[in-house]
Amino acid sequence: MNVVLIDDENLALNYLEHHLQSIFGIHVAGKFINPVEGKEFILQTDIDVVFLDIHLPEISGIELAGQLLQFKPRLNIVFVTAYDDYAVKAFELNALDYVMKPLRKERLTITLERIRERLEGVPAAPPAAKEELHVCLFQQLQMTAKGRTFAPIRWRTSRAQELFLYMLQHRGQLVRKSALIELLWPEYEPGKAYS
Structure with a gap:
């Protein structure tokens, strides 16, 4: 599963990357502080999941998610943020999850299982x-x-x-x-x- 991380805090990016790399089958394809660079990379690369902070410079994570979903409607968006004020807006965009900082590995594992189920789909009955x-x-x-x-x-x-x-x-x-x-x-x- 190819993932991209976008957050304006380097420490948060490194922390999330560290947790993701310890989980089998996860490949961190890129991590970005600059949301514009992250968006360009995602649009040009085969990405399954974007872990996205809400508060970013230049553009909010909500707006960025909306722009990404216009071009890649099957992209899985997971908001990772310290603010719970935007949960309703996030789910209006069909975000797969809304995870609060500080992130716990157990919570991240639950999110990744939901993503795997979504990507693999429900097996069809014979x-x-x-x-x-x-x-x-x-x-x-x-x-x-x-x-x-x-x-x-x-x-x-x-x-x-x-x-x-x-x-x-x-x-x-x-x-x-x-x-x-x-x-x-x-x-x-x-x-x-x-x-």
């Missing part, structure tokens, strides 16, 4: 093990599998049902939270729509 699921949508959602019809699902709101059906239709695909908000809650302000 064709013989798959079963057909039929979904009928005429005013009420009804599902049938193996000739058995399940009781209708009661939804708290019609939007909850719409969200379920959208996710069902796009199963196995990456769906951005921002796309869901635009689709289902365009009339709400971003903070309210996100919650």
Whole structure:
């Protein structure tokens, strides 16, 4: 797994690099104090994960992550910061994780396991093990599998049902939270729509 580290503190970069190098399968491809240099390197190199500080000179980590994801939407972003004020904004960008400084190796290991699962994907079931699921949508959602019809699902709101059906239709695909908000809650302000 190729990773890049971007932080405006050299000590923090070295500390994170030290922890990452002690974990099997991790290659630190680059570490940068200058976010512009880091961005150029990431755009030109095959990188799986970026560990990114929020407070950087010239550009915030949130803005930089947004720019990187425009060009590399499958890039995994992990914010490593001393500030918890930006967690909601980070997850709006589909950040994989938000880790607080000082970083603990146990916490880093959990984050890396989540990244490995995401990169490897969930193994598909063998064709013989798959079963057909039929979904009928005429005013009420009804599902049938193996000739058995399940009781209708009661939804708290019609939007909850719409969200379920959208996710069902796009199963196995990456769906951005921002796309869901635009689709289902365009009339709400971003903070309210996100919650």
